[in-house]
Amino acid sequence: MCGIYGITEHNPTFIQKYIQTCKHRGPDGEKVWWDPDHKLTLGHNLLSIMANPQLSIQPWKTPKGNTLVYNGEIFNYYELKQKYNGKGFAGITGCDTELLAWGLDEFGLDFIDEIDSMHGFAYYRKDEQQLWLSRDHAGIKPLYYAQVKEGLVFGSEIKGMIDKVPGSRKMDNLAVSFMARTGINALRNTFFTGIKKLLAGETIVYDIAKKQITKFNFQSLNIMIGKEGDLSIFIKFNTIDKLKKFENESNQFIEDLKKTFVFKENQYAGVFVYNYESEATSSQIKMTEPV
Numbered sequence: 001m002c003g004i005y006g007i008t009e010h011n012p013t014f015i016q017k018y019i020q021t022c023k024h025r026g027p028d029g030e031k032v033w034w035d036p037d038h039k040l041t042l043g044h045n046l047l048s049i050m051a052n053p054q055l056s057i058q059p060w061k062t063p064k065g066n067t068l069v070y071n072g073e074i075f076n077y078y079e080l081k082q083k084y085n086g087k088g089f090a091g092i093t094g095c096d097t098e099l100l101a102w103g104l105d106e107f108g109l110d111f112i113d114e115i116d117s118m119h120g121f122a123y124y125r126k127d128e129q130q131l132w133l134s135r136d137h138a139g140i141k142p143l144y145y146a147q148v149k150e151g152l153v154f155g156s157e158i159k160g161m162i163d164k165v166p167g168s169r170k171m172d173n174l175a176v177s178f179m180a181r182t183g184i185n186a187l188r189n190t191f192f193t194g195i196k197k198l199l200a201g202e203t204i205v206y207d208i209a210k211k212q213i214t215k216f217n218f219q220s221l222n223i224m225i226g227k228e229g230d231l232s233i234f235i236k237f238n239t240i241d242k243l244k245k246f247e248n249e250s251n252q253f254i255e256d257l258k259k260t261f262v263f264k265e266n267q268y269a270g271v272f273v274y275n276y277e278s279e280a281t282s283s284q285i286k287m288t289e290p291v
Contacts, residue, residue, distance in 0.1 A: 002026045002058075003045035004069040004143075005160065006122050008131065008151030008208050010038035018160035019043045025071075025156060033059040033067065039208050040124055040131065044069045056093065062101040066126050070097050071156055072119030072141050080114065104132075109203060109217060120156060120198070130214075131206040139200030146195045151211045158195055168192040 003025035005018040012032045019030050026045030034041040044058040060068045074080070074096040081091050081099060089102050103111035104123050112134060120143035123132040133154055135143045145154035146165040153161050162168050175189040188196045198204065205215035 001141075001156075002047050002071040003043075003156040004058075004071050004120060004122055005043040005155040006041060006069065006131070007153045007164070008040050008206070008211070010034055011041050011150070014164065015041045015043035018155055019045055021160040022155070022157050029054075029057050031057055031059060035067075035124070035126070039129070040067075042067060042069050042122065042124070049073060056095045056097060058097060060097050060101050062105045064105040066101075066105060067124040068097065068101045068104065068121060070100055070119065070121040072096075072117055072121065072136065074099060074115045074117045074119070076116040109205075112203060122154060129208045131208060132203060133198060133206065134203040135198040135200060137201040143198045144190065144195055145198070145204075147211075147213075151208065152206050158190060158192055161195065162192065165192070165194045168194050 003019070003022045005015050005022070007014060012034055015032050019032070022045060023030070026047040028048040029046035030044065031046075032041065032043045042059045046056060046058060048056050058069050060070070062068060077096045077099055080103075081089065084099075084102075085091065088106065089099065091098065100111075100115070100119075100121065101123075103114065107114075109132070117136055118138065118140035119134065119136045120141035121132075121134050123134075124130075125132065131152065133143060133145060135141060142156055143154065144156075144158050144161070145152060146161060146168070148165055150164075153164050155161055170193045172189045172191055172193045175185050175187055175191050178187050179185045179191075185191070186199075188199060190197055203215075203217040204213050205217075206212070207214045
C-alpha cells in the first residue's frame with residue numbers, strides 16, 4: 001500500500017508531518033510537492049510493486065503539466081498499455097501510475113471506467129484549478145477528506161488530519177448510530193465529526209478557487225444486510241435532479257414497501273436511504289436501477 005495526502009494551501013510542513021505519521025504505508029520513497037502558485041500541497045509514501053522505485057516516485061507530473069498522487073494497482077495495465085501503444089502512451093517506466101496520469105490527461109473522468117483497479121488517487125488539473133479525488137468501485141483503498149478553512153484536506157488515513165479538522169475528536173452520532181444498527185458504517189460520515197470518506201466507486205471534483213465540491217460522480221448501488229437481519233438499500237445519484245426525479249417516480253414503489261416492512265426512511269443530499277427492520281415479512285425485493 002502507498003499513502004496519499006494533500007491540502008489546498010501552501011503547507012509542506014503539515015504534509016511532511018502527515019507522511020511521517022503514515023510512513024508504514026510505504027518504505028520505498030516519499031516526497032512533498034507544492035504548486036508554485038501556493039494553492040495546493042501534495043505528499044506521497046511509496047510502496048513499489050511494479051517498477052523500479054526510482055521511476056515511480058510521486059507526486060507525479062503528467063504529460064500535460066497536471067499532478068497525480070496515487071495508491072493502488074491497475075490490474076489490466078498490460079491490456080491498456082497494448083491498447084494505447086502508438087496512440088500517445090509512452091509506457092516508459094513500466095509503472096501503472098504513468099498510465100493513470102496519461103489516461104486522466106487524455107480522457108478525463110471517463111478513463112476511470114477503463115481501469116480494472118483498486119485505487120485511491122488525487123489528480124490536480126492545473127488549468128481548471130480542480131482537484132479530483134477518486135476511490136475504486138469495491139472500496140478497497142481508503143480515502144478520507146474534510147472541508148476546513150484552508151479549503152480541502154485529504155489523505156489515506158484519518159489520524160494525520162485530525163488536528164487540522166476542528167471538532168473531529170468528537171464522535172459523529174449518525175455514523176455511530178448506523179454502525180450500531182447495521183453492523184457496518186456505509187455512510188459518508190466517519191466516526192470523527194467533520195471527516196468524510198469517499199464511498200466505493202465515487203469521484204468528487206473540488207474547485208480550489210471556489211473552495212467547494214462541484215461534482216459527485218457515483219458509480220454503484222449498494223445493498224447491505226445488517227447483523228440482525230436488517231436491510232439497507234443505498235441508491236446513489238450523479239446529481240440532485242436525478243435524486244428528485246427518482247423520488248417523484250418511485251412513490252408507488254415506496255408505498256408498496258411500506259405495507260410490507262416495518263419502515264424507516266432517511267434522506268440527505270445525493271443519496272436516498274431505505275431502512276427495513278428485521279421484522280420484515282418478505283425476503284424478496286425487486287428493484288430496477290434508476291435511469
